[in-house]
Amino acid sequence: MSNEIDIGIRLKNLRTERKxxxxQLAIKSGISNATISLVENNKTNPSLGLLKQVLDVIPISIGDFFTMDVKQENKIVHRADELTEIGSGLISYLQVGNNLKNYKLQMMLERYQPGADTGKSMLSHESEESGLVLQGRLELTVGDEVYVLNKGDAYLFNSTLPHRFRNTGREECVVVSACTPPSF
Amino acid sequence: MSNEIDIGIRLKNLRTERKxxxxQLAIKSGISNATISLVENNKTNPSLGLLKQVLDVIPISIGDFFTMDVKQENKIVHRADELTEIGSGLISYLQVGNNLKNYKLQMMLERYQPGADTGKSMLSHESEESGLVLQGRLELTVGDEVYVLNKGDAYLFNSTLPHRFRNTGREECVVVSACTPPSF
DNA sequence: TTAAATTGTTAAATATATTAAACAAAAAAT
DNA sequence: ATTTTTTGTTTAATATATTTAACAATTTAA
Structure with a gap:
């Protein structure tokens, strides 16, 4: 689960662009190469001082570093622990890929805790979405119709129709969903 | 000596603006209040994850946090260890105050290591500057004239005249200088 | 005017970032 | 082909950030 800021790819891009x-970066910045590696792979939570030391040799300011565009990621396989966490609370969305700017498709692993609810004010957006229940029980409302889905059941509808998801069961509900274009 | 990023004052401003x-900020962000205090006083080197957690409740992005204007500081007394380090190398400039945007006067504690030199290509800018030697020996060139200053000696000239500073002695040379308007 | 709560700071305990050293894999040199 | 460097990664040791708990000072309540 990586809800961290994607600082690793940012730094790696800057470094490799400079060949x-x-x-080399480690020596110039006075930081150990081990740390550079850990940072680039998001395996540590670097301090600001450290980051600044590194960025000073690029050079780029911390502000620019975080506001700069992240180069389109070319990763194809995303490991289980690399999925991008979006949102929080009773519903966790784990998205495949960090930056979907250049994609039309958004794939997510969703976990609804018992009682989780997308809200009485129904959702509506210009997309199509589909999902498949892996575990637990999911109540789906589309328009006036209310459906209850169990393990193995799936849905597909046009997101312009007002809709709502709820976990009415006692168990955590796990769903794999897809949406095009990405809804958020 | 605080050459750190002035993250403390930034956070404190944001927090106090929100009253x-x-x-309270600690609870909302899930960080201890002790840490908030340490960060605001630049007594720790916070990790990015921590900073993000805190900024998320403001809310403000990390990029915006570092690019935003720092509210004019109202501090009057600056402790010895709070002076702002500018530049590096053989000459260290410790400036009184972080942000001189609203000031016409720049006061600095300068340390010239043996051999330090502002350069053969003489300096020249639209200011007036003055200084007093606290320790060591300072060679000052203004126009064609070359002067050697010892402890207690002082200088004052119009910075449009080409000038140059050098520490020709063996000992570190310490100078307190003033410049108006600020030269950098 | 005193008691109770809230403020920001600090010291010792704990968690975690960072380093030093070793590793395997790839590139460069001979 | 085979050393010799250089690459990026990982583990144990160490340094440091962060927390917990206490503190004094100020504000709020009564």
Missing amino acids: ISQR | ISQR
């Missing part, structure tokens, strides 16, 4: 190795 | 206490 320098982790070790 | 919430350190403890």
Whole structure:
């Protein structure tokens, strides 16, 4: 679950654009190469001072570093622990891919805790969405119709129709969903 | 010596503008109030994850946080260890105050290591500057004239005249200088 | 005017970032 | 083909950030 800021890919892009190795960057910045590696792979939560030391040799300001466009990611396989966490609370959305700017398709692993509810004011957006229940029980409302889905059941509808998801069961409900174009 | 990013004052400004206490911010962000205090006083080097957690409740993005204008500081007394370090190398400039945008006067504690030199290509800018030598020996060139200043000696000239500073001695040279308007 | 609550700070305990050192894989050199 | 460097990654050791708990100072309540 990576809801962290995608600082790793940002740094890696900057470094590789400049065609320098982790070790070269390490020496110039006075940081160990091990740390550079950990940062680039989001395996640590670096301090600001450290980040600044590194960015000073690029050079780029911290502000620019975070506001700059992230180069379109070319990753194809996203490991289970690399999914991007969106939102929080009783519903967790784990998205495949960080930056969907250049994609039309949004794929997510959704977890609804018992009682989770997308809200009485129904959702509505210009997309199509589909999902398949992996675990638990999901109540789906589309328009006036209310459906209850169990493990193995799936849905597909046009998102312009007002809709709502709820976990009315006692167990966590797990759903794999897809949406095009991405809704958020 | 604070050459750190002035993250403390940034956060403190945001928090006080919103009229919430350190403890309230702490609870909302899930960070201890002690840490908030340490961050606001630049007594720690916070991790990005931590900073993000805090900024999320403001809310403000990390990028905006660092690019936003820092509210004019109202501090009057600046402790020895709070002076702002500018530049590096053989000459260290410790400036009184972080943000001189609204000031005409720039006061600095300068340290010239043996051999330090502002450069053969003489400096020249639209200011007046003055200084007093606290320690060591300082060679000052203004126009064609070359002067050597020792402890207690002072200088004052119009910065449009080409000038240059050098520490020709073996000892570190310490100078307190003033410049108006600020030269950098 | 005193008691109770809230403020920001600090010290010791704990969690975690960072380093130093070793590793395997790939590139460069001989 | 085989050393020799250089690459990026990982683990154990160490340094440091963060928390918990206490503190004094100020504000609010009564």
